[in-house]
Amino acid sequence: TSNICTAQALLATMAGMFAVWHGPEGIRRIAENAHGAAQTVAMHLAKIGAKVVHTSIFDTLRIELGAGVVSKVKELSVARGFNFDYPSDGIIGLSFDELSTPEELSAVVSIIAEAMGKPPVKIEGIGMCQHEAAQPFARKSEFLTEEVFNRYRSETEMMRYIHRLAEKDIALNHSMISLGSCTMKLNPAASMLPLSWPEFSNMHPFQPSDQLGGYLQLIEELESYLSEITGFAATTLQPNSGAAGEYAGLMVIRQYHLSRGDKQRTVALIPESAHGTNPASAAMAGMEIVVVACDEKGNIDVDDLRTKAQEHSERLSTFMVTYPSTHGIFESRIREMMDIIHENGGQVYMDGANMNAQVGLTSPGYIGADVCHLNLHKTFAIPHGGGGPGVGPICVAEHLAEFLPGHTLVEVGGKSAIHAVSSAPWGSAYVLPITYAYIRMLGAEGLLQASQIAILNANYTVARLAGEYSTLYTGDMGRVGHECIVDCRHFRDQYGVETGDIARRLMDYGFHAPTLSFPVHETLMVEPTESESKEEIDRFCDALISIKRECEAIANSEDNLLKNAPHTSVEIACGEWGHPYSREAAAFPLEYLKHAKYWPTVSRIDAAQGDRNLMCSCQDWKQDY
DSSP: OOOGGGSOHHHHHHHHHHHHHHHHHHHHHHHHHHHHHHHHHHHHHHHTTOEESOSOOSSEEEEEOOHHHHHHHHHHHHHTTOOOEEEETTEEEEEOOTTOOHHHHHHHHHHHHHHTTOOOOOOOOOOOOOOGGGGGGSOOSOOOOSGGGGTOOSHHHHHHHHHHHHHTSOOTTTSOBOBTTTOOOOOOHHHHGGGGSHHHHTOOTTSOGGGOHHHHHHHHHHHHHHHHHHTOSEEEOOOSSHHHHHHHHHHHHHHHHHHTTOTTOOEEEEETTSOTHHHHHHHHTTOEEEEEOBOTTSSBOHHHHHHHHHHTTTTEEEEEEESSOTTSOOOTTHHHHHHHHHHTTOEEEEEGGGGGGTTTTOOHHHHTOSEEEOOTTTTTOOOOTTTOOOOOOEEEOGGGGGGSOOOSSSOOSOTTOOOOSSSSTTSSGGGHHHHHHHHHHHHHHHHHHHHHHHHHHHHHHHHHHTTTSEESOOOTTSOOSSOEEEEOTTHHHHHSOOHHHHHHHHHHTTOBOOEESOSSTTEEEEOOOTTSOHHHHHHHHHHHHHHHHHHHTOOOSSSSTTTTOSOOHHHHHSSOOOSSSOHHHHHOSSGGGGTSOOOOSSOOOOHHHHHHOOSOOOTTGGGGO
16 A cells, blocks of 8 residues: 555666676676575585475575484584574575685585585585576576667766766755655755665574564664654554555454454545555555535634544544544644544554654643654754655553564564564664664754754745645644645636646755645645745745746747646757747746756657556667667
8 A cells, every 4th residue: 555655666777787787698607606505515415415395496495304413403503603494493594695605615515515414515616517407497498588688798988877876856956846745855964874784684584583672673773763752652664655654554453343342334535635555555455435524714623523433433443543633733622522532442553654743842641642653864964865665663551562463484473463564673773773763863952843843844935835825724723744745726717827837836946746646736834844944935935926926927828838847958948939939938937056957858748648658668768778
């Protein structure tokens, strides 16, 4: 149920670049090295009488030795710095890769030989001894045939290729990204530095726990920090995204009801303003979704909530709520909503998507929720631009702690744990040091200040845009939370302009668009975060105000600055210019652009055509990539 934020596209891009650099011949060579290492070890093990239990081999072996020999292998392997896999009694598992050396292979085989009472083995080199049984699985077709995988073999050329691609993107290193509900804040370099340390980067999730002392301490302390921040009793770091956290939290609630004999409690109340992942996660958790209305001010209709909670009181499982709301508002009756749900036998799931406005000011536990998820890739500074990796831990009240998810291979979770929600016991553990460092460096005062500045920046944005754009929703005090919804619904009738036109024109100004038409159609949801300076927010607001002026000046409904945006450098430099506005107005509408200009590389596309045709059909598109 996740979306682009944590779809792991960033890691897929890294894997793609790996393939670009190595090409088919390099990938084949890497595979042959791993395959050769496995076959070399299999051959030498067969010579000393060890039984390899399968004949079709790529990089992994399963070896049958008997319980007594395996016990000795365990003792010897750890003493000599190796970790083997022990999938079942009397069986060991070995995996090899392109980094395996003859010396390591000799040591591995010699450990098994010694455990069997045989002399040590010396392996001189890694060969490729093809087993006939493996031949049916050998690939015969070509792969990585596109030019890009066969072109870059010089490091300087590869560097330039990557840089050319990066230059096509608007990223945080160029300008603020105001995507509402996405919290595109700074990812501090200092907090990401530990990822380069081998003490973190070379760990395996299934290493013996006595080899993970430092990592386990970090995990334990991070869980305690997150529990304290949210006002809850326990935390699991297992979910890999916010949506996965939603699913995990709902399954914990489901198990809680089952433990009390309330198997009929399957109704989830969800506001109509909720993130789309909320109903999707509830459906995956086997729940029946009942929608709760919102009033004209964007707040949850408390009377409708009470009516539906009472109507479904015998079957009520949970109420999913976001705070501040998806409309960017601190709803003043939030605790009353909690009481309504609890009075009718339900549990409250708080969506932590907007936690960046809560930390240090309040907490889900204080408000009265029973479980919440956090987006460490949003509130707690793990990078997620370009698609992941995400971490969506859930924090729970005392009565739900025993149901936190377990794992088949590692002892984690509560005493009545639900099934694992991730393949690894601590999810995306590699990136946890980022959040740990972020919290430790800021401390309680810094985390509080971050929330305060995030709210201040959003309200400053509202004030700067006032008079040109109206803010759709505000709270009881006339303020917004950490984000605001800019109302553009009248632009279509008044100027013939839609939010998609504004988004494309913002590219000419060097800005990524805010969130379009969510949660209200034809609006812009803006979240500046605490990371942006007043100067940058002013620049963004100046761009929006300038675009409003351009809308007001439209004389030709088909040929104007907004309908033709974005304008590429090729278009600006072309010999003929047939538009009723100048090239300068198209490319350099404000003075700051003359000092640092982002050039869109693709002009306006047919969005509907693209939605219906997932494979690119553009002519000659490959020449740019």
